Amino acid sequence: MDTMRIRRVLATEPAEQEVSVHGWVRTKRDSKNVTFFEVNDGSCLSNLQVIFDRAEMENTGELDRVQTGASVEVTGTLVSSPGKGQKVELHGKSVHVVGESPQESYPLQKERHSFEYVPELAHLRPRTNTFGAVTRVRNAMSFAIHRFFQDKEFLYVHTPIITASDAEGAGAMFQVTTLPPGKESEDYTEDFFGKRAFLTVSGQLSAENYACALERVYTFGPTFRAENSNTTRHLAEFWMIEPEAAFCDIHCNMDLAEEFLKYILRYVLEHCEEDLAFFDLRIQQGLLDSLRHVVDTPFRRISYTEAVDALIGSGEKFEYPVSWGSDLQSEHEKYLTETVYDGPVIVTDYPRDIKAFYMKQNDDGKTVRAMDILVPRLGEIIGGSEREADLSRLEARIRELGLEMDAYWWYLDLRRFGTVPHSGFGLGFERLIQYVTGMQNIRDVIPFPRSVKNAEF
Amino acid sequence: MDTMRIRRVLATEPAEQEVSVHGWVRTKRDSKNVTFFEVNDGSCLSNLQVIFDRAEMENTGELDRVQTGASVEVTGTLVSSPGKGQKVELHGKSVHVVGESPQESYPLQKERHSFEYVPELAHLRPRTNTFGAVTRVRNAMSFAIHRFFQDKEFLYVHTPIITASDAEGAGAMFQVTTLPPGKESEDYTEDFFGKRAFLTVSGQLSAENYACALERVYTFGPTFRAENSNTTRHLAEFWMIEPEAAFCDIHCNMDLAEEFLKYILRYVLEHCEEDLAFFDLRIQQGLLDSLRHVVDTPFRRISYTEAVDALIGSGEKFEYPVSWGSDLQSEHEKYLTETVYDGPVIVTDYPRDIKAFYMKQNDDGKTVRAMDILVPRLGEIIGGSEREADLSRLEARIRELGLEMDAYWWYLDLRRFGTVPHSGFGLGFERLIQYVTGMQNIRDVIPFPRSVKNAEF
Numbered sequence: 001m002d003t004m005r006i007r008r009v010l011a012t013e014p015a016e017q018e019v020s021v022h023g024w025v026r027t028k029r030d031s032k033n034v035t036f037f038e039v040n041d042g043s044c045l046s047n048l049q050v051i052f053d054r055a056e057m058e059n060t061g062e063l064d065r066v067q068t069g070a071s072v073e074v075t076g077t078l079v080s081s082p083g084k085g086q087k088v089e090l091h092g093k094s095v096h097v098v099g100e101s102p103q104e105s106y107p108l109q110k111e112r113h114s115f116e117y118v119p120e121l122a123h124l125r126p127r128t129n130t131f132g133a134v135t136r137v138r139n140a141m142s143f144a145i146h147r148f149f150q151d152k153e154f155l156y157v158h159t160p161i162i163t164a165s166d167a168e169g170a171g172a173m174f175q176v177t178t179l180p181p182g183k184e185s186e187d188y189t190e191d192f193f194g195k196r197a198f199l200t201v202s203g204q205l206s207a208e209n210y211a212c213a214l215e216r217v218y219t220f221g222p223t224f225r226a227e228n229s230n231t232t233r234h235l236a237e238f239w240m241i242e243p244e245a246a247f248c249d250i251h252c253n254m255d256l257a258e259e260f261l262k263y264i265l266r267y268v269l270e271h272c273e274e275d276l277a278f279f280d281l282r283i284q285q286g287l288l289d290s291l292r293h294v295v296d297t298p299f300r301r302i303s304y305t306e307a308v309d310a311l312i313g314s315g316e317k318f319e320y321p322v323s324w325g326s327d328l329q330s331e332h333e334k335y336l337t338e339t340v341y342d343g344p345v346i347v348t349d350y351p352r353d354i355k356a357f358y359m360k361q362n363d364d365g366k367t368v369r370a371m372d373i374l375v376p377r378l379g380e381i382i383g384g385s386e387r388e389a390d391l392s393r394l395e396a397r398i399r400e401l402g403l404e405m406d407a408y409w410w411y412l413d414l415r416r417f418g419t420v421p422h423s424g425f426g427l428g429f430e431r432l433i434q435y436v437t438g439m440q441n442i443r444d445v446i447p448f449p450r451s452v453k454n455a456e457f
Numbered sequence: 458m459d460t461m462r463i464r465r466v467l468a469t470e471p472a473e474q475e476v477s478v479h480g481w482v483r484t485k486r487d488s489k490n491v492t493f494f495e496v497n498d499g500s501c502l503s504n505l506q507v508i509f510d511r512a513e514m515e516n517t518g519e520l521d522r523v524q525t526g527a528s529v530e531v532t533g534t535l536v537s538s539p540g541k542g543q544k545v546e547l548h549g550k551s552v553h554v555v556g557e558s559p560q561e562s563y564p565l566q567k568e569r570h571s572f573e574y575v576p577e578l579a580h581l582r583p584r585t586n587t588f589g590a591v592t593r594v595r596n597a598m599s600f601a602i603h604r605f606f607q608d609k610e611f612l613y614v615h616t617p618i619i620t621a622s623d624a625e626g627a628g629a630m631f632q633v634t635t636l637p638p639g640k641e642s643e644d645y646t647e648d649f650f651g652k653r654a655f656l657t658v659s660g661q662l663s664a665e666n667y668a669c670a671l672e673r674v675y676t677f678g679p680t681f682r683a684e685n686s687n688t689t690r691h692l693a694e695f696w697m698i699e700p701e702a703a704f705c706d707i708h709c710n711m712d713l714a715e716e717f718l719k720y721i722l723r724y725v726l727e728h729c730e731e732d733l734a735f736f737d738l739r740i741q742q743g744l745l746d747s748l749r750h751v752v753d754t755p756f757r758r759i760s761y762t763e764a765v766d767a768l769i770g771s772g773e774k775f776e777y778p779v780s781w782g783s784d785l786q787s788e789h790e791k792y793l794t795e796t797v798y799d800g801p802v803i804v805t806d807y808p809r810d811i812k813a814f815y816m817k818q819n820d821d822g823k824t825v826r827a828m829d830i831l832v833p834r835l836g837e838i839i840g841g842s843e844r845e846a847d848l849s850r851l852e853a854r855i856r857e858l859g860l861e862m863d864a865y866w867w868y869l870d871l872r873r874f875g876t877v878p879h880s881g882f883g884l885g886f887e888r889l890i891q892y893v894t895g896m897q898n899i900r901d902v903i904p905f906p907r908s909v910k911n912a913e914f
Binding site for chain 2: 177
């Protein structure tokens with residue numbers, strides 16, 4: 001008899017039919033004549049409750065081997081459940097313990113199941129409710145990202161992970177090498193790539209090459225920062241989504257980003273209802289309402305100058321004082337979205353001195369065509385810009401910042417031959433998952449987090 | 458007026474309607490009164506032919522700026538084309554050159570467009586027919602991979618790229634470090650992760666952690682080999698697909714792999730008809746037939762021992778002689794698929810001494826539950842196995858091979874607590890794209906290839 005996944009079993013109208021399931025035992029409880037246990041197979045958050053009447057069994061030996069963490073195959077009759085919180089339960093007929101779980105050493109005993117304990121057990125934490133739910137939400141969001149861009153005819157492009165270019169300048173980089181440790185010179189001609197190589201901090205510049213030929217592309221891949229930040233907001237390795245579109249100015253870019261964010265949230269609200277209800281109940285109260293609010297609200301669009309005026313005009317006392325020319329801090333972003341505008345805000349035209357060299361320069365000589373999306377509860381969630389498409393302006397900016405012109409020869413070629421207005425944005429996937437799940441620590445939304453002194457598993 | 462993507466324009470029934478397009482000029486030709494040029498926007502292989510009657514124009518200056526490589530916006534009337542190979546053409550009314558392309562320096566002049574020339578211009582090669590087609594096929598295959606696994610309720614899991622574990626032993630590894638060059642000791646306590654760290658060679662062991670909790674997972678991410686192989690078949694950085702399923706033995710694994718491969722090929726045959734026809738015509742004759750043959754043929758399943766017997770029994774002279782115990786070479790794999798069985802073959806139960814430590818050991822003490830899928834024209838395309846689920850057998854094998862037991866503590870935990878039969882396979886994405894497109898050099902199926910002495914762009 002074929003086994004059925006538990007998600008489907010739980011959605012079945014009970015009609016006394018026989019079903020088989022398999023999975024891992026989450027809890028077990030014996031009373032005098034009856035044994036209860038719950039099985040989970042990862043297909044959904046809920047367990048299937050299984051009940052065995054010991055008196056009806058010829059041999060209860062196998063039932064005694066059923067313990068928390070064991071893998072089992074169970075066959076029984078699906079019936080309506082009198083219990084709260086479940087529609088059906090399984091009246092067991094036969095059980096087979098596939099793999100035992102010695103109780104004296106199993107680290108995920110129910111009573112020791114506190115949330116703080118689990119991070120040291122990254123290899124077993126997918127066996128918990130929280131990490132199962134995170135994994136399913138992360139999966140659904142990944143697929144939604146692909147669906148969104150495929151529907152819009154964006155081509156998925158795998159930009160390189162290893163790069164000899166440190167041209168993007170987005171942060172401290174890891175070095176990639178095959179040189180034996182203890183090499184005494186800085187001579188990289190002997191190294192694998194014949195020169196110093198790094199792990200990428202962004203796929204943007206590479207993606208621009210493809211957008212300036214095929215119009216619409218996106219990346220979705222790992223990026224790296226070698227920053228010594230041991231916080232709940234930083235990872236050394238994280239996944240980024242970076243669309244890039246030609247013949248697309250900053251307004252087109254804002255439209256795309258707003259539509260993108262709403263699509264992903266709507267998708268996960270529809271496809272991960274049970275898991276999100278769990279996060280709303282256990283992790284972050286009001287989560288569902290705040291996500292729905294973003295989906296339903298047109299994003300307010302204001303300039304950086306307007307944002308600064310609103311913050312100064314509010315009279316609010318901030319930890320970091322606000323003045324034109326300094327970057328917005330998280331407290332400012334939250335104040336704008338939560339108090340001033342009560343919803344998501346897109347801020348454009350930031351001072352050029354606090355933004356990257358590649359952003360399109362406005363005619364005022366002071367600002368660039370950057371756009372950041374800010375949301376309540378988090379602040380900045382998306383950062384993007386229209387790119388400088390004019391060769392001489394871009395060259396002037398590179399010179400002005402003292403960057404090495406030669407390093408950008410291929411990037412400049414895109415402006416030399418058939419240049420077009422183009423723009424894109426970047427989005428840290430783990431930040432978005434934190435936002436959707438309410439998980440406080442970014443290390444809890446990626447399977448095996450990498451951070452300072454932490455590359456275990 | 459909104460612009461229309463060229464793929465849609467070319468599929469439109471011409472009814473004298475006005476349309477606007479944008480893109481890059483691929484060729485241009487002037488006769489006395491008429492200017493022809495072709496525009497491509499990446500949405501499909503074909504260009505849109507545009508014709509301007511110069512006599513009808515007040516100002517032909519803008520038309521003179523239209524040159525190969527320039528970006529343009531064109532509005533005109535869509536009419537039936539008398540020319541071969543196209544249903545419609547655009548009778549231009551107005552043209553705007555967005556970005557010029559100086560002909561004296563543009564590297565992709567039509568006459569210099571030979572295939573061998575392009576690899577040194579990775580940033581511009583997406584502007585060619587071949588690389589545009591490769592990019593679209595790669596994109597479609599990526600999405601098909603996600604669709605296949607999502608439909609089967611496999612969860613996409615992002616396994617780590619940086620790892621302190623070199624436990625998989627699949628090949629030479631790159632080291633990841635933030636130590637300044639010239640550090641003289643092998644002391645990694647000062648390094649970012651506090652120990653020696655590497656770029657992953659496989660996500661399998663990590664994926665097993667998730668399969669042994671959530672039943673069905675897959676990875677699709679970059680993997681790395683620091684092998685000094687400067688060939689058309691090797692990359693230092695490439696993408697791998699690795700599904701892993703619990704409660705799934707080797708037969709279930711073979712069924713999954715066969716269904717997967719057929720699904721991807723069928724998807725790309727349906728969704729990339731024009732691009733595949735191009736590859737069939739220009740790159741590899743008979744390509745389409747060979748792909749359809751794989752889709753339509755049940756994969757023959759034989760044991761390694763049967764394969765060796767068939768090869769020896771054939772009387773064929775091979776460069777590498779065949780004997781029980783040695784690995785099958787590419788020439789043997791091709792002979793089996795092309796001559797002996799005339800179709801794809803799944804070979805199982807290889808000698809354990811030529812396979813990895815984690816494969817399930819058969820009771821004969823000589824073979825393991827490996828399975829490789831071989832296809833005509835290529836040889837091995839998928840390699841997988843049922844994993845050893847028995848703790849004591851796995852420990853014995855690790856000891857036998859002299860591996861360091863402590864490095865596997867978490868991997869062994871999966872067998873200690875609720876172990877289950879589980880299996881999976883791995884597939885090099887670029888090898889599969891080569892197979893689908895017929896492209897001879899693996900560096901031509903990834904946007905920015907990394908190999909020995911090559912990390913440019």
